[in-house]
Amino acid sequence: MDWRVSAARTYGTPLYAYDADLLTDRLRILSGLFGDRFGISYAIKANPNLAVLRVIRPWLDTFDASSHAEVERAVAAGMDPAHVTFSGPAKRHEEIARAMAMGLGELVLEHADEARQASAIAQRLGRVQDVLVRINPMRVPRGFGASMAATPSQFGIDEEDIAAELPGIAALPGLRLIGFHIYSGTNCRDPNAIAENFAIFADIFRRAQAITGIRPTRLVFGSGFGLNYLPGEAPLDHEALPALVNPVIDALRAEPAFRDARCNLELGRWLVGPAGWLLTGVVSAKQSRGAAVRTCDAGFNNHLAAASMMGTVIPRNWVFENVTNPDGPVGRYTLTGPLCTSIDRLAHGIDLPEVRPGDILAIPNSGAYGLTASPTRFISHPEPREVLRQGGQLADVSESALNRWQGEAPDV
Amino acid sequence: MDWRVSAARTYGTPLYAYDADLLTDRLRILSGLFGDRFGISYAIKANPNLAVLRVIRPWLDTFDASSHAEVERAVAAGMDPAHVTFSGPAKRHEEIARAMAMGLGELVLEHADEARQASAIAQRLGRVQDVLVRINPMRVPRGFGASMAATPSQFGIDEEDIAAELPGIAALPGLRLIGFHIYSGTNCRDPNAIAENFAIFADIFRRAQAITGIRPTRLVFGSGFGLNYLPGEAPLDHEALPALVNPVIDALRAEPAFRDARCNLELGRWLVGPAGWLLTGVVSAKQSRGAAVRTCDAGFNNHLAAASMMGTVIPRNWVFENVTNPDGPVGRYTLTGPLCTSIDRLAHGIDLPEVRPGDILAIPNSGAYGLTASPTRFISHPEPREVLRQGGQLADVSESALNRWQGEAPDV
Numbered sequence: 053m054d055w056r057v058s059a060a061r062t063y064g065t066p067l068y069a070y071d072a073d074l075l076t077d078r079l080r081i082l083s084g085l086f087g088d089r090f091g092i093s094y095a096i097k098a099n100p101n102l103a104v105l106r107v108i109r110p111w112l113d114t115f116d117a118s119s120h121a122e123v124e125r126a127v128a129a130g131m132d133p134a135h136v137t138f139s140g141p142a143k144r145h146e147e148i149a150r151a152m153a154m155g156l157g158e159l160v161l162e163h164a165d166e167a168r169q170a171s172a173i174a175q176r177l178g179r180v181q182d183v184l185v186r187i188n189p190m191r192v193p194r195g196f197g198a199s200m201a202a203t204p205s206q207f208g209i210d211e212e213d214i215a216a217e218l219p220g221i222a223a224l225p226g227l228r229l230i231g232f233h234i235y236s237g238t239n240c241r242d243p244n245a246i247a248e249n250f251a252i253f254a255d256i257f258r259r260a261q262a263i264t265g266i267r268p269t270r271l272v273f274g275s276g277f278g279l280n281y282l283p284g285e286a287p288l289d290h291e292a293l294p295a296l297v298n299p300v301i302d303a304l305r306a307e308p309a310f311r312d313a314r315c316n317l318e319l320g321r322w323l324v325g326p327a328g329w330l331l332t333g334v335v336s337a338k339q340s341r342g343a344a345v346r347t348c349d350a351g352f353n354n355h356l357a358a359a360s361m362m363g364t365v366i367p368r369n370w371v372f373e374n375v376t377n378p379d380g381p382v383g384r385y386t387l388t389g390p391l392c393t394s395i396d397r398l399a400h401g402i403d404l405p406e407v408r409p410g411d412i413l414a415i416p417n418s419g420a421y422g423l424t425a426s427p428t429r430f431i432s433h434p435e436p437r438e439v440l441r442q443g444g445q446l447a448d449v450s451e452s453a454l455n456r457w458q459g460e461a462p463d464v
Numbered sequence: 465m466d467w468r469v470s471a472a473r474t475y476g477t478p479l480y481a482y483d484a485d486l487l488t489d490r491l492r493i494l495s496g497l498f499g500d501r502f503g504i505s506y507a508i509k510a511n512p513n514l515a516v517l518r519v520i521r522p523w524l525d526t527f528d529a530s531s532h533a534e535v536e537r538a539v540a541a542g543m544d545p546a547h548v549t550f551s552g553p554a555k556r557h558e559e560i561a562r563a564m565a566m567g568l569g570e571l572v573l574e575h576a577d578e579a580r581q582a583s584a585i586a587q588r589l590g591r592v593q594d595v596l597v598r599i600n601p602m603r604v605p606r607g608f609g610a611s612m613a614a615t616p617s618q619f620g621i622d623e624e625d626i627a628a629e630l631p632g633i634a635a636l637p638g639l640r641l642i643g644f645h646i647y648s649g650t651n652c653r654d655p656n657a658i659a660e661n662f663a664i665f666a667d668i669f670r671r672a673q674a675i676t677g678i679r680p681t682r683l684v685f686g687s688g689f690g691l692n693y694l695p696g697e698a699p700l701d702h703e704a705l706p707a708l709v710n711p712v713i714d715a716l717r718a719e720p721a722f723r724d725a726r727c728n729l730e731l732g733r734w735l736v737g738p739a740g741w742l743l744t745g746v747v748s749a750k751q752s753r754g755a756a757v758r759t760c761d762a763g764f765n766n767h768l769a770a771a772s773m774m775g776t777v778i779p780r781n782w783v784f785e786n787v788t789n790p791d792g793p794v795g796r797y798t799l800t801g802p803l804c805t806s807i808d809r810l811a812h813g814i815d816l817p818e819v820r821p822g823d824i825l826a827i828p829n830s831g832a833y834g835l836t837a838s839p840t841r842f843i844s845h846p847e848p849r850e851v852l853r854q855g856g857q858l859a860d861v862s863e864s865a866l867n868r869w870q871g872e873a874p875d876v
Contacts, residue, residue, distance in 0.1 A: 097843045100844055118843050119843050120869060121844035121846070124869075124870070125844065140804050142747040142759035142763075142800070144747055144761060146869070146873045152874075162748075163748065164750075165748055166748060177874060177876060188752070203753065204757055205752050205757070205806065207806070210753055335554040335556055336553075336554060336574075341617075345617070345618050349556065351554075356839060361768075363773075365777075388553060390553065391552075391553075392530035394618075395774070424843075424844075425842045427839045428839075428841070429836040429864075430509070431509045431552075431836075432534050432537065432836075433531050452841075454864075455531075455533040461561060461562055462562065464561045
């Protein structure tokens with residue numbers, strides 16, 4: 053039996069199911085892909101589950117945290133705070149202070165005001181904080197999803213302002229500028245676009261180095277490696293990347309100023325997304341105005357992205373699998389969630405093997421931006437559990453028990 | 465000082481602030497608006513905070529729950545389960561059984577399969593369950609937001625199928641069909657459209673009565689009373705409603721079959737929305753490519769709807785107030801949240817009194833579909849607290865303390 057089915061039968065639905073072995077496979081692939089050119093920085097926001105973080109930690113140079121609680125999660129997962137980076141466009145004073153007091157490795161600065169604030173905090177704590185400056189490029193190649201470049205942004209210093217801004221930051225007494233950080237686009241499946249983007253990064257890093265005169269020891273390449281969420285999309289051909297990317301990195305590292313630069317790939321989605329599924333049970337079947345409607349026990353409360361509500365302009369069906377009836381005759385269905393609102397629609401006119409009440413549907417590529425990116429408290433349905441499969445064993449790795457029903461159910 | 469400012473200073477931001485007196489005013493207005501024609505049914509999903517439910521409860525005929533945990537909330541707020549209705553398109557077997565075992569007042573049936581299932585459960589529990597059948601109309605007037613009519617739907621029995629479906633449901637041995645329920649559109653600010661919709665409901669109720677031959681004791685009119693979320697929108701002129709709506713109800717009630725029909729208005733948004741604000745602190749100011757960007761400590765993690773991510777096709781700025789600098793010179797701003805994603809934008813090109821770091825911005829109309837409709841766990845920022853103002857006193861009515869930072873902060 054498909055392990056996802058037995059997981060759903062054991063732990064109930066909705067259920068987030070993660071496969072640690074598959075995750076480890078992807079970590080191994082990525083670690084070897086570019087030789088020693090890149091370390092890996094995992095963006096905790098993609099999936100902050102502690103059990104998942106513990107699987108990932110041994111493969112990393114750094115965890116990237118985007119809130120103070122994520123810094124705490126990195127440490128709870130066994131990471132030395134010196135190997136944590138902290139980025140984010142609205143870090144509060146107290147967050148910066150708490151992170152520095154814990155011994156944060158690298159603070160990623162988003163603008164000059166934040167740099168001055170961080171310098172003052174570091175001085176009061178009697179330390180000098182290693183920092184990176186995030187730079188916001190003018191240009192991002194076609195092929196990326198949400199793009200942060202070329203428009204006004206809360207992220208980083210605009211590329212065209214670095215000559216004016218960087219020297220002042222580099223001179224702040226509480227900070228040690230050790231390098232730069234760029235993340236300008238997400239979810240790209242085109243190796244050429246990724247390589248072209250990295251070449252843009254390298255060029256900006258060169259100019260930032262020339263402006264500041266530092267010898268960077270850290271450069272962060274926000275990867276934007278994408279996933280094939282929609283039917284018919286090809287996955288990113290990651291094996292095509294080294295031939296395109298390695299020359300960019302080798303040329304940069306050959307320059308004396310960059311000889312000591314440790315380059316990190318920052319990513320989350322590509323690593324953990326394919327290692328997770330949302331499993332949802334089919335509650336009921338009804339016919340409505342020519343459509344075969346199937347209501348499910350998970351809706352946008354449990355997977356905002358799969359319901360096309362996370363930055364998607366035109367709703368499109370994700371891939372679904374009927375894991376309890378994979379060989380049934382194919383029909384066309386409207387899949388809806390349990391919420392009392394007409395916008396709670398998972399798929400419209402999707403072709404699937406016959407979907408019957410009691411069936412379990414799986415949504416692949418749900419390991420990233422799934423549970424914690426969703427409004428699980430909406431309408432107080434029980435929070436999905438999270439299970440992790442490792443070496444053939446399943447473990448309940450849930451961290452929250454919101455809205456679990458209390459007491460024995462009547463036996464009917 | 466504006467009480468919202470002192471609330472934010474006392475409890476920190478982001479903060480959901482509710483005004484019980486304003487909420488009570490709206491309950492009083494609604495209770496008197498139509499004479500004794502309507503009871504009030506509050507849709508818990510709009511705001512399930514227990515302290516809010518306790519303010520609302522004395523004014524109600526029923527709480528409308530859309531999940532079993534909401535049934536439990538209604539009871540925790542002091543409501544007799546006999547005055548709770550339970551609706552929802554994907555009620556699980558266990559939810560129905562638990563609710564019936566608690567003594568649920570009215571079960572709202574969405575389709576014939578659910579009716580048969582509910583009848584069997586009731587029989588095994590040795591009771592006869594009062595039920596309403598939800599009907600899904602063919603037509604909804606212009607002027608409503610999300611509309612559930614005229615398309616395939618997970619909600620209710622299609623109007624055109626009631627002749628085929630209702631007799632079988634009425635004959636089920638475990639159920640007592642006591643009336644009907646329609647909710648076909650949300651967030652309407654046009655009194656004429658609301659009255660026209662109620663006339664459509666009345667006509668459908670007449671046909672459903674004729675088909676089943678019952679003398680309904682309960683008819684639920686899903687109100688769809690709307691709010692003016694966007695700048696320049698006029699509020700619903702509720703005082704115009706009685707002249708338009710009362711004749712519809714009086715004509716229906718004059719018919720012998722409907723003499724015992726208690727009509728309920730089911731709503732949530734209109735009651736509780738204007739009684740709540742999300743207060744967010746401004747963390748930083750930066751200039752980026754001609755735009756004055758202000759980062760805030762609340763983003764779509766705390767208010768999905770205000771970030772145009774809850775069923776909105778074209779993002780539009782909600783109303784914002786600068787409550788700490790209401791008389792400052794007006795400027796134009798881009799307001800972003802704290803999340804490490806470029807889609808975390810609260811407003812684009814919005815004109816506000818000068819917005820400075822440390823200012824507090826208020827988002828009105830946030831009492832409904834705010835905190836619990838938002839992915840508060842995304843990126844692990846501290847969950848906003850909820851405070852309730854009543855008789856000039858503020859109380860912390862928070863129910864969750866997700867991601868609160870642990871231990872003392874360094875004093876810097």
